[in-house]
Amino acid sequence: MQAGEIIEWVAARLGLAASMIPDGGVIVGAAGTEVHGILVTWMATAEVLSKAAGLGCNLVVCHEGFRFEEIPQSPIYRWTAPPAEQPYERPDHPNSVRRRLAEQNNLVVVQIHYGLDRLCIYDDFMPQLGITQVIAGGGYEKVYVLPAPQTADALARHVAGKIGLDCVRLTGDGRKMIARVGNLVGGAALSSNRYWMRKQIEYGAEAIICGESDECAEIFAQEYNGTVLIETSHAASENIGLRRFVRMLKDAYPDLPCEFYDIRRPYHFVCAADFKTQKPP
Ligand SMILES: [Fe+2]
The missing domain is CATH 3.40.1390.30 (NIF3 (NGG1p interacting factor 3)-like)
Incomplete structure (x- = not known):
């Protein structure tokens, strides 16, 4: 090759x-x-x-x-x-x-970039969370229905556990009941990609599970129908699909060594209130 x-x-x-x-x-x-x-x-x-x-x-x-x-x-x-x-x-x-x-x-x-988004990264994210049923949108605009409605806080804890993160960021009301969620894996929830967030809200997403976002985008989501944003990690959210890409390559080229290098979320949180420092991931 x-x-x-x-x-x-x-x-x-x-x-x-x-x-x-x-x-x-x-x-x-x-x-x-x-x-x-x-x-x-x-x-x-x-x-x-x-x-x-x-x-x-x-x-x-x-x-x-x-x-x-x-x-x-x-x-x-x-x-x-x-x-x-x-x-x-x-x-x-x-x-x-x-x-x-x-x-x-x-x-x-x-x-x-785009090729791997389409091949594996975008569509592998939600199934990792146990969310598989698309009810609106296509491409980067998909909105899914949860297996059962739950509060945003509960959903955020579920997402963190499934991705193996010790914490995620939540924007909005954690008590809000969520039935429909959008998928903004990777950097799709950044303000520079606002189009996709707007489309998912207009398709009925009550919460959006994303990779990386920013404060302007978080405020946009909150102001637009009180949409909750659950932010995981740009790298961690995309590593799910990249791991599958490695499996695909191994199947296609069994004689060629193929390895995956796991880039982790590059930051950790330090809480001033109790002086407890979380260990880096
Ligand atoms: Fe990305």
Whole structure:
């Protein structure tokens, strides 16, 4: 198998041409490189790249972007006269470290974002929670009915347990009875993706179970029909589908080593009130 073929493999399972998968591609290395082993992960961090090299996996498949991009800030926001900066990344910038690690270890890095959303990530999230019956919407707009109505607090505890998180964030009234829930796995509940949240509320979602959100989106949900938001973790919510992707690859390429690297939620909570510090996940 050549590295670039994995994009075609995913596209074929979606009934699409590889050129129709809109984001990602071969980010580092050559598409024609012969693959000795695959490491699948949510994000190709420096730690992941070192692990891949140690395992002898020369193809790293990631879901999220490889480079941290930033928007140039215009002088009006700089307050002081900006120095004559050139676009550059210091040697210790994560982008530089990642690229160096990949190149020094002859790794090929392939990002498949939308393709993996469609193949496994989006539709694997709710079944992990025991929620399977879609009652409205399609694509990223699905709304499901719960097996039985329950309070938002009870639903949040159930979700945390099923994903293996010690806590989740809940926005809204925890006593509200919930029968219909939306699915905004990954980053789909961020304000930048408001369209999907609005559609799910309009399809009747009383609560939305999501990966990662932000405070503006949480307030939007609350103000729109008092919709409850249960936030888990961007990485943890998408790892469910990525694990299945690894199983699919193992079935398709039984002679090719294929590993999964589990990126965890990167933060933990520290509560000022009782000075108890939760252990990092
Ligand atoms: Fe994501």
